[in-house]
Amino acid sequence: MRSKVEATGDILIRLVTWNQEAREPPSSDVLAKHLFPHHSYHVVVVGTQECENTFAKSIIVPTKLKWEALLKEALGANYDVIRSHSLQASHIIIFGHKSIVNLVSNVRSHAVPTGIAEKMGNKGGVGVSMTIGVSTFVFINAHLAAHKHATQHRIREFGRISSDMATKLWQRDDIETSDSASNAVHDDNDYVDDPIHESHLLDDGDIVPHLPELLHTKSPCNEDNRPKANPLIGAFDKVFWFGDLNFRINGTREVVDGMLANHMHNALLCNDELTMLMRFDRNFSGFVEGPLNFFPTYKFDPQSDHYDSSQKRRVPSWTDRILYKSDTTTQVLSYCSAPGIRTSDHRPVYATFKSCISFDKNKPCKTRSVHETRGATKNEGCCIS
Numbered sequence: 242m243r244s245k246v247e248a249t250g251d252i253l254i255r256l257v258t259w260n261q262e263a264r265e266p267p268s269s270d271v272l273a274k275h276l277f278p279h280h281s282y283h284v285v286v287v288g289t290q291e292c293e294n295t296f297a298k299s300i301i302v303p304t305k306l307k308w309e310a311l312l313k314e315a316l317g318a319n320y321d322v323i324r325s326h327s328l329q330a331s332h333i334i335i336f337g338h339k340s341i342v343n344l345v346s347n348v349r350s351h352a353v354p355t356g357i358a359e360k361m362g363n364k365g366g367v368g369v370s371m372t373i374g375v376s377t378f379v380f381i382n383a384h385l386a387a388h389k390h391a392t393q394h395r396i397r398e399f400g401r402i403s404s405d406m407a408t409k410l411w412q413r414d415d416i417e418t419s420d421s422a423s424n425a426v427h428d429d430n431d432y433v434d435d436p437i438h439e440s441h442l443l444d445d446g447d448i449v450p451h452l453p454e455l456l457h458t459k460s461p462c463n464e465d466n467r468p469k470a471n472p473l474i475g476a477f478d479k480v481f482w483f484g485d486l487n488f489r490i491n492g493t494r495e496v497v498d499g500m501l502a503n504h505m506h507n508a509l510l511c512n513d514e515l516t517m518l519m520r521f522d523r524n525f526s527g528f529v530e531g532p533l534n535f536f537p538t539y540k541f542d543p544q545s546d547h548y549d550s551s552q553k554r555r556v557p558s559w560t561d562r563i564l565y566k567s568d569t570t571t572q573v574l575s576y577c578s579a580p581g582i583r584t585s586d587h588r589p590v591y592a593t594f595k596s597c598i599s600f601d602k603n604k605p606c607k608t609r610s611v612h613e614t615r616g617a618t619k620n621e622g623c624c625i626s
Contacts, residue, residue: 286336379480381402490557578590
């Protein structure tokens with residue numbers, strides 16, 4: 242496997258995001274079947290939210306060792322842990338195939354809380370950066386603010402997490418750390434070693450306009466206030482930003498249910514907050530996403546395929562997303578949910594990427610056409626029937 246990587250520069254990355262709702266996950270066999278069906282991935286990244294325990298319990302018991310052991314069992318003996326990091330109930334873990342793990346260096350991790358008073362980790366992001374060959378990578382798993390009215394809050398969180406991660410995890414060319422895949426695997430600390438920013442939390446009584454109105458109002462999204470580009474885009478060769486981002490479909494429950502029943506998929510996409518934001522908000526500049534050819538992943542009744550039947554009747558939404566840096570050396574092979582895993586009110590979402598790495602700073606990766614980088618494989622495509 243390593244000889245092929247060195248010959249072609251191509252590696253396969255499997256990325257999974259899942260809000261577990263603090264519920265017991267299924268067996269390792271079920272995880273392997275639905276999330277890791279092949280053993281040809283070079284790098285496996287799993288980001289979870291509400292992992293193992295609720296936020297409150299995670300303050301006392303932050304470790305995610307039980308979940309990590311389950312993932313190790315699902316992946317098998319050919320994978321080693323490169324790094325894991327927890328922020329209370331959020332968690333990221335990265336595995337590398339034994340054949341290529343020695344190509345990994347400069348491993349760093351960091352957490353950015355954006356929850357209560359921006360000091361608590363009930364919301365926030367955990368990230369890991371590394372160098373593979375001489376190509377730099379960053380993976381960020383986040384749990385952003387909930388509820389339909391909190392669009393502006395989510396935008397601010399996305400921007401703040403990106404900015405802090407770019408500063409803390411930047412892989413400088415002139416510094417090579419001793420952290421490698423073999424000697425720095427765990428960081429379960431929930432604290433963050435940078436100053437806490439001034440709180441921008443919305444009060445419960447604040448009224449935030451819906452997304453179409455944001456296009457015409459002064460906000461962090463407007464031209465005068467927007468950064469020129471997301472700082473992560475220039476700081477790393479490869480960027481993957483994922484998690485329970487909590488962006489919603491604009492519409493009432495009745496309207497969205499009707500669109501789902503009548504297979505009006507394009508209409509749902511046109512009313513998806515994140516899809517709209519990626520077109521005009523510069524916090525998301527430089528990011529793309531695979532085709533959303535799967536049903537909304539939130540919110541389901543327990544152990545069923547039925548959307549929320551409680552009194553709240555949450556609007557079905559694509560809250561769980563995987564974004565990546567747009568470049569001609571990364572190709573998305575699959576992007577889908579895992580409807581066979583029903584233990585949570587969220588469905589897991591996975592993606593497979595083929596990404597070219599370089600072994601010589603003077604020899605850049607080969608490029609691919611736009612058609613190649615946006616295409617999906619026939620054997621693992623995901624379509625709504």
